Amino acid sequence: MAGTFTGTDAYVATDDLAIAVNAAVTLERPLLVKGEPGTGKTELARQVAASLGMDLIEWHVKSTTRAAQGLYEYDAVSRLRDSQLGDERVHDVANYIRRGKLWQAFDADERVVLLIDEVDKADIEFPNDLLTELDRMEFHVYETGETVRARHRPVVIITSNNEKELPDAFLRRCFFHYIRFPDIETMWRIVEVHHPGIREAVLTAALTRFYEIRETPGLKKKPSTSEVLDWLRLILSDDLSPDDLKGSATDALPRLHGALLKTEQDVHLFERLAFMARGQRR
Known part of the structure; x- marks a missing residue:
């Protein structure tokens, strides 16, 4: 058995x-x-x-x-x-x-x-x-x-x-x-399996940004678990800080966005949102 x-x-x-x-x-x-x-x-x-x-x-x-x-x-x-x-x-x-x-x-x-x-x-x-x-x-x-x-x-x-x-x-x-797509607690456990020892502040900032991106209205292809793991690998490779990753989904394209956004429509969506956000701040 x-x-x-x-x-x-x-x-x-x-x-x-x-x-x-x-x-x-x-x-x-x-x-x-x-x-x-x-x-x-x-x-x-x-x-x-x-x-x-x-x-x-x-x-x-x-x-x-x-x-x-x-x-x-x-x-x-x-x-x-x-x-x-x-x-x-x-x-x-x-x-x-x-x-x-x-x-x-x-x-x-x-x-x-x-x-x-x-x-x-x-x-x-x-x-x-x-x-x-x-x-x-x-x-x-x-x-x-x-x-x-x-x-x-x-x-x-x-x-x-x-x-x-x-x-x-x-x-x-x-x-x-x-x-079901993992909630943030489950995703945290998944990340720790693949990237053990990642700094808590970096992971918190990255996952916060990641879920903001997934919840952006109008997104054609939501980034997946495998894509956030790739993104984190790049973040660790470039030694990005939590400040490099923070910001709301309407501020700008995320750093190293090619790991997360896989269609022209979604890249243009974030570019438009960033443009609108800049216009509202003037």
Whole structure:
């Protein structure tokens, strides 16, 4: 029986997130994790694997990914080429079956964590095409006639950035958790993991400024957890003081703003706010 996930030295898990992970493990249901980009969804799977002492198999989904690729792919082109060359391998179709990530997880000697990352990037039918395999933990290989069954039911973690709605039938089979953006106390703990020993005054000023930026009306892309960690790394590298970071969100662009603001619209927004603030002070 696997242990209980409570987070790791490298990953701060809130109580509700830990409860969700452990509930999914107990129920043997896929854990569907949603949240803003940069809130640690992908990293969660890696840390769950580390915490529970399991290997991790990662399947990163793209817009062109098909569900069948997670099972296996039959390389008919290579078989045809080998037949033309008189290769003996051609007589065994199994030589041309490439195992997908689900097959690797099913065939593992011990229980593993299977990450299906950014499931919402694929076609809308992609999640439904995996329903049977994730439910029964088996699938049929038509070319060889064999049925592949999971030796050990993997811990399945599925992430989504909410780019599109997922089918109801798929949602019913998952244990769902939405990672809320960390409050300032949780963010403080996260920062201390990644930047231990950071001066309290600098961190207070930086996080105050960061949350002011996130709450600025009209912002197209709010900066994420990963982006504030990058920003703090630059702040420490440049040895900026708390005074360098203070100011309201309408005063000017934040120092080293390229780490936080990732669209032209948002840079222009802060430039306009700064211009208006200067005009009001005249």
